[in-house]
Amino acid sequence: MRSFAVLLKNELKLNIRxxxxxxxxxILPLAVLVILGFLYGTSPAAEGVGFTFxxxxxxxxxxxxxxxxxxxxxxxxxxEYRERKILKRFKVTPISPVVLLMVEFLIYVIxxxxxxxxxxxxxxxxxKVEIHGSWIAFVGSWLLTMISTLSIGMMVxxxxxxxxxxxxxxxxxxxxMLIFSGTTLPFEVMPETMKKxxxxxxxxxxxxxxxxxxxxxxxxxxxxPVLVMLSITVVCFSVAVKYFKxx
Numbered sequence: 001m002r003s004f005a006v007l008l009k010n011e012l013k014l015n016i017r018x019x020x021x022x023x024x025x026x027i028l029p030l031a032v033l034v035i036l037g038f039l040y041g042t043s044p045a046a047e048g049v050g051f052t053f054x055x056x057x058x059x060x061x062x063x064x065x066x067x068x069x070x071x072x073x074x075x076x077x078x079x080e081y082r083e084r085k086i087l088k089r090f091k092v093t094p095i096s097p098v099v100l101l102m103v104e105f106l107i108y109v110i111x112x113x114x115x116x117x118x119x120x121x122x123x124x125x126x127x128k129v130e131i132h133g134s135w136i137a138f139v140g141s142w143l144l145t146m147i148s149t150l151s152i153g154m155m156v157x158x159x160x161x162x163x164x165x166x167x168x169x170x171x172x173x174x175x176x177m178l179i180f181s182g183t184t185l186p187f188e189v190m191p192e193t194m195k196k197x198x199x200x201x202x203x204x205x206x207x208x209x210x211x212x213x214x215x216x217x218x219x220x221x222x223x224x225p226v227l228v229m230l231s232i233t234v235v236c237f238s239v240a241v242k243y244f245k246x247x
Contacts, residue, residue, distance in 0.1 A: 003094060008103045015107055021073045025065040025111040029119050033061055037127045051215050055129050058120065059210030060183045062142060063149075063203055065115035067183060069108030070149035071156075071174040078104055078157030079166035088247045097244035101154050108153070112146050133216030141213050145206025148229035149177075151236035152202070158240035182207040202229045 015021060033054075040053040078101070081087045090100060123129035131138065152173065160166035178184060180194070181203035187195065198204045205225030212219040 004099055004103065007095065007099070008106060011103055012107050012110070015073075015077070021069060021108070021111050024068040025073065025108070026115050026118065028068070029061050029064040029115050030122065032064065033119050033123055036061075037123070042127055051132055052127070052129065054123055054127050055132070055215060056211065058123060058129065058214050059138075059141075059207050061119050061123075062112075062116050062210065063145060063181070063183050063207055064178075065112045066108075066146045066149050067174065067178050067181075067203060069111050070146070070151075070153040071177060072153075072170050073111075074104055074108050074150060074153035075156035075160060075166045075170050076163060078154075079160040080163040082160075082245060082247060083162040085247065087245075091246040097158070097241055097246075101158060101240055101244070104157070105150055105154055108150055109146065116142065131214050131216075133213045137213035138210055141206060141209035144226065144229045145203060145210065148202040148206065148233045148236075151233045151240070154240040155236040158244040161245070177201050177203050180204075182211075200228075202232050205229055 036054060036057060042052050042054075045051055045053045045056040078087075081090075087100075120129070153170075156166055156169050156173070160169060180190070180198045181187075181201045182198075183203065187198070187204065187208065190198065205228050208219065209222070209225050211217075212222075
C-alpha cells in the first residue's frame with residue numbers, strides 16, 4: 001500500500017508538470033463551457049422544453065476530460081514508459097502490472113473528478129444551471145462512463161509496443177468518440193444509421209445516461225448502456241493485465 005501511495009504521488013507530480021492533461025482535461029472543458037455559456041446563456045434547448053441548452057450539454061462537457069485522459073493521456077504515458085525502458089526498471093521492483101496500471105488509472109480519475117467539480121459549479125453559478133433529475137443517477141452514470149473509457153486506455157497502454165503505436169490507436173479511438181459519441185455533435189441530429197453505429201461507443205451510452213439523469217427524462221432500456229459499459233470495462237481490464245508488456 002505504501003509503494004502504491006509513493007508511486008501515485010510521484011506519477012501525479014510528473015503528470016501535472018507536463019501540463020498536457022491540466023490543459024486538455026481540466027482547462028479545456030471549462031473553456032468550452034464558458035464559450036457555450038456566452039453563446040447560449042440560459043436559452044432553452046428547444047421550444048417548449050423545461051431545460052436550457054447548457055443543462056442538456058452538461059453530460060457531454062463532463063466527458064471531454066474523460067475522453068482526453070482515457071483515450072490519449074493514459075495509453076501514451078504507459079507506452080512511452082515502455083519505449084524509454086522505464087517499465088523495464090519497474091519490472092525488477094515489487095510493483096506489479098496491476099499496481100502500475102491502477103496508479104495511472106487513478107491519476108486520470110483525479111483529473112476527471114476535478115473537471116466535474118469545476119464545470120458544474122461554474123455552470124450553476126453563472127448560468128443558473130440546475131439538475132432536474134437525480135444527482136445519484138448522474139454521478140453513477142459519470143462513474144460508469146469514466147471507468148469504461150479509462151479501461152480502454154489501460155488496454156491500449158498495456159499492450160502497445162511503443163508510443164507511436166499507442167498514438168495511432170489512441171487517435172483512431174479518440175477522434176471518432178469525441179465527435180460522434182455526443183460530446184461535440186449532438187446525438188439527436190445524427191442519421192439513424194449513424195446512431196446504430198455510435199451506440200457501440202461506451203461514451204455514447206454514458207452521455208445518454210448522464211443526460212437523462214441530469215434532465216430527469218426517461219430512457220428506454222436503461223440496462224443496455226450499463227451492460228455495454230460494464231462489459232467493455234471487464235474485457236479491457238482483463239486484456240490490459242493479462243497481456244501487459246514490460247518491454
